[in-house]
Amino acid sequence: MRRVALKLEYDGRDFVGWQRQDVGTSVQGVLEQAARHLTLGAPVTCIAAGRTDSGVHAEGQVAHLDLPQKHTREAIRNALNFHTRPHAVAVLDVADVPDDWSARFSALGRCYRYTINTRPARLVLDHGRAWHVARLLDVTAMQHAARHLLGRHDFTSFRASSCQAASPVRTLDRLAVTQHNETITVIAEARSFLHHQVRNMVGTLKLVGDGKLPADAVRDILAATDRKAAGPTAPSDGLVFTRVVYEPDPFVAS
């Protein structure tokens, strides 16, 4: 057997989320079923860098699995893309990695992009790909608020009650809020995130943008270490898992 890393794109609306569940189609389940065509039917386990929720998209999710030696990387990519049809997931790239390499535990950073659209008209081409907030938001205030979240903090106030992480402390390396015409983009980067952390941060920044919360209140919300202190969870539609950082990057060598 040899371990391979997969770079994945998927449309989150097609799935109950990354993780295999009792009911519904998961990205993990679709990939594991497809991979059995490469293992003569033997069960395969596929581990991802991040377990995205239902509705959350990926442009650069990374997962690993163990396969027999005999296939080329191109053959693996093509076979998985064939056998995952018609589900909205694609294997963009395949890389050979060491036997002890883990898409999850070897990851040094994770990057997400959240998109808010403030135009009056409902979304058509970006339907399901952005949070439609049909009014102007104060982006300068949102940028100010975002700065309070940067760095190492106890993010309990932005953590889902279902979060299974041992510690609520995370180091947020980047939280950039930018605006281009009617589109507001939030880029979030950290070694790892708590469950719903990005969507809860965006939900709170949106309250600031709406003028319902002063930008500096975000400091107090962090200090409260209480989920009820922060804003609601932003919808999954706007969130894309864009990139996972590894050193070395297995896909550059490939």
Place this chain on the structure above:
Amino acid sequence: MRRVALKLEYDGRDFVGWQRQDVGTSVQGVLEQAARHLTLGAPVTCIAAGRTDSGVHAEGQVAHLDLPQKHTREAIRNALNFHTRPHAVAVLDVADVPDDWSARFSALGRCYRYTINTRPARLVLDHGRAWHVARLLDVTAMQHAARHLLGRHDFTSFRASSCQAASPVRTLDRLAVTQHNETITVIAEARSFLHHQVRNMVGTLKLVGDGKLPADAVRDILAATDRKAAGPTAPSDGLVFTRVVYEPDPFVAS
């Protein structure tokens, strides 16, 4: 009555095309039905700058129609966006225009964008939004070929047999082929286009990119004035009607 111009976005996959037809849902039909909520049920005719085919998308199609005086531009936009639900069309903007203004005949220019994706993996997030050609194309040769099409020519070789235009002569102002990673973008601009002209030009450029046709052969294809001389029609998926040029631009004033 007063005439208004609409700026429209739509997903071409949801429609049989712009034009009302005996069977199937058209963008025109959906808008005209929605507009009757503003005319106490009186029939409305909606005329577009370009009659896009089924599967062709729009980010900035423009249409006009006549409505009673009483509604504000915002009320018209909101009413049409409400009553066109759940169809994949949105009214982005509404402008007041003179009674003799026509979305079609007042247009001084039309802009289209065609997207080709050359990556090996099937498309997921861009499914239905690009032509998936899963191999490298020679973009330099395509750029060379595109230059032969610029300017005023008899475009009979690139005209659908169903085209109803009186003359096959058109002046192509821009045909720019650019590449960014695995995405090739073709931008086409002209005062007007023949039916299928953009898709037929792209289908021919793709043969050049594939090495199946020398770049200079495009000059001979033009000279042949024979549809059979050119390449096949590129799929509708990759085509977006991006912009219509008017002088003055009614939406800038609005």
